[in-house]
Amino acid sequence: MKTPPIRRERARLPAAERRRQIIEVTTRLIAERGFWGLSMQDVADGCALTVPGLLHHVGSKDNLLVAVLEHRDETDTRTLAAELGVAAEELWGEGPGVTLRQVCSALVRRNAAQPEIVRLFAVLEAESLAPGHPAYRYFKLRQRRTLEMLSRIAPGSGEAARWALAGQVIAMMDGLQIQWLRDRAAIDLVESWEAAADRLFAGR
Amino acid sequence: MKTPPIRRERARLPAAERRRQIIEVTTRLIAERGFWGLSMQDVADGCALTVPGLLHHVGSKDNLLVAVLEHRDETDTRTLAAELGVAAEELWGEGPGVTLRQVCSALVRRNAAQPEIVRLFAVLEAESLAPGHPAYRYFKLRQRRTLEMLSRIAPGSGEAARWALAGQVIAMMDGLQIQWLRDRAAIDLVESWEAAADRLFAGR
DNA sequence: CGGCTTACCTAGTACCTACTAAGTAATTAA
DNA sequence: TTAATTACTTAGTAGGTACTAGGTAAGCCG
Numbered sequence: 130m131k132t133p134p135i136r137r138e139r140a141r142l143p144a145a146e147r148r149r150q151i152i153e154v155t156t157r158l159i160a161e162r163g164f165w166g167l168s169m170q171d172v173a174d175g176c177a178l179t180v181p182g183l184l185h186h187v188g189s190k191d192n193l194l195v196a197v198l199e200h201r202d203e204t205d206t207r208t209l210a211a212e213l214g215v216a217a218e219e220l221w222g223e224g225p226g227v228t229l230r231q232v233c234s235a236l237v238r239r240n241a242a243q244p245e246i247v248r249l250f251a252v253l254e255a256e257s258l259a260p261g262h263p264a265y266r267y268f269k270l271r272q273r274r275t276l277e278m279l280s281r282i283a284p285g286s287g288e289a290a291r292w293a294l295a296g297q298v299i300a301m302m303d304g305l306q307i308q309w310l311r312d313r314a315a316i317d318l319v320e321s322w323e324a325a326a327d328r329l330f331a332g333r
Numbered sequence: 334m335k336t337p338p339i340r341r342e343r344a345r346l347p348a349a350e351r352r353r354q355i356i357e358v359t360t361r362l363i364a365e366r367g368f369w370g371l372s373m374q375d376v377a378d379g380c381a382l383t384v385p386g387l388l389h390h391v392g393s394k395d396n397l398l399v400a401v402l403e404h405r406d407e408t409d410t411r412t413l414a415a416e417l418g419v420a421a422e423e424l425w426g427e428g429p430g431v432t433l434r435q436v437c438s439a440l441v442r443r444n445a446a447q448p449e450i451v452r453l454f455a456v457l458e459a460e461s462l463a464p465g466h467p468a469y470r471y472f473k474l475r476q477r478r479t480l481e482m483l484s485r486i487a488p489g490s491g492e493a494a495r496w497a498l499a500g501q502v503i504a505m506m507d508g509l510q511i512q513w514l515r516d517r518a519a520i521d522l523v524e525s526w527e528a529a530a531d532r533l534f535a536g537r
Numbered sequence: 538c539g540g541c542t543t544a545c546c547t548a549g550t551a552c553c554t555a556c557t558a559a560g561t562a563a564t565t566a567a
Numbered sequence: 568t569t570a571a572t573t574a575c576t577t578a579g580t581a582g583g584t585a586c587t588a589g590g591t592a593a594g595c596c597g
């Protein structure tokens with residue numbers, strides 16, 4: 130005695146739109162629980178889908194993570210360039226288009242407005258330190274790439290000195306962001322960063 | 334037709350010793366997968382125990398995490414004080430026993446020798462940013478406490494300036510540690526820190 | 538309208554999750 | 568030497584995990 134199929138009142142969305150929704154929901158959930166703590170069931174629920182319905186769009190859990198990261202990288206560089214009033218290509222070019230300090234200020238200001246996404250990266254950044262993590266390579270490459278980009282526009286004479294400064298700048302931003310995420314009432318991210326930057330960029 | 338009970342060749346350890354082993358194994362596993370990714374089965378396997386055997390000692394998964402953190406705090410402050418040749422109590426006292434820079438150098442040098450434990454904290458620090466995490470309160474308190482301790486021995490005139498410096502020092506250490514953990518071949522933690530400290534403590 | 542694509546479904550697999558209940562046997566104390 | 572303690576076991580519960588196979592129906596194009 131089979132129960133007759135129940136008509137569901139689910140919206141049938143075009144793939145692109147559904148994908149966008151999936152990525153948005155996943156971003157929030159990873160920020161909360163990390164990738165290891167993420168469950169496809171929760172993502173599906175957040176999209177009013179079944180789990181196989183979700184898998185139809187993303188294929189697998191690992192793929193989903195990759196999709197989230199790629200989407201972030203894409204939008205991030207785009208909006209950052211826009212905020213600085215510069216074309217994305219010349220952001221990291223040789224010419225003195227923008228200073229390191231300007232880039233950092235823009236970055237921090239935008240991050241201050243999207244704590245959820247900052248948290249996503251903070252959690253994944255730490256989780257992915259283990260070589261078995263599906264985002265291990267992604268973050269390793271990302272670190273090298275970021276360091277290279279920042280050191281290119283860093284002030285200072287020697288190449289080594291510019292690299293060191295770039296590393297310090299990244300470390301400081303990451304560290305302050307965590308303190309801020311932990312106690313947003315007590316810490317103002319932009320203000321803390323500017324104070325730290327005054328010290329890091331002193332005499333330049 | 335029951336299979337007869339198989340005689341296991343398992344060591345029966347005194348509680349204290351078994352607990353020590355459990356904490357050690359758990360520390361390694363959390364560093365790898367985070368708390369959300371930790372499974373009691375894996376911990377039990379690592380100790381050559383069954384899961385209920387493990388639960389006999391720790392009660393629950395949350396308790397296990399608390400035990401790990403408490404154990405770390407205990408040993409960490411003890412060995413840090415020893416390394417500086419100071420009693421633990423006067424480490425954070427009013428008198429000019431040690432400078433902030435000395436404390437940081439000692440901290441970084443010791444951390445450089447135990448990457449697994451640094452990774453444990455890096456992962457938990459990020460994961461526990463979510464209010465539902467069992468270590469949420471622990472890390473929030475820890476951040477406040479650390480900030481207070483460091484700012485007490487920080488150089489500088491105003492109280493606000495000392496707090497700011499303490500925050501920057503913590504941020505820089507955390508950030509450099511992550512870069513180091515991600516690419517230990519490319520980065521020397523102690524060296525990076527000293528270079529950064531030269532800048533942070535400049536003119537003091 | 539008729540056929541094709543595709544968004545999404547139900548059903549099921551094989552396994553892992555933390556945790557409990559209740560019992561056994563090794564160790565220690567009287 | 569017996570009695571109490573306790574480290575650890577097997578067995579079981581109730582539910583969650585990612586993922587697959589195969590089907591249904593909604594929407595688009597001719």
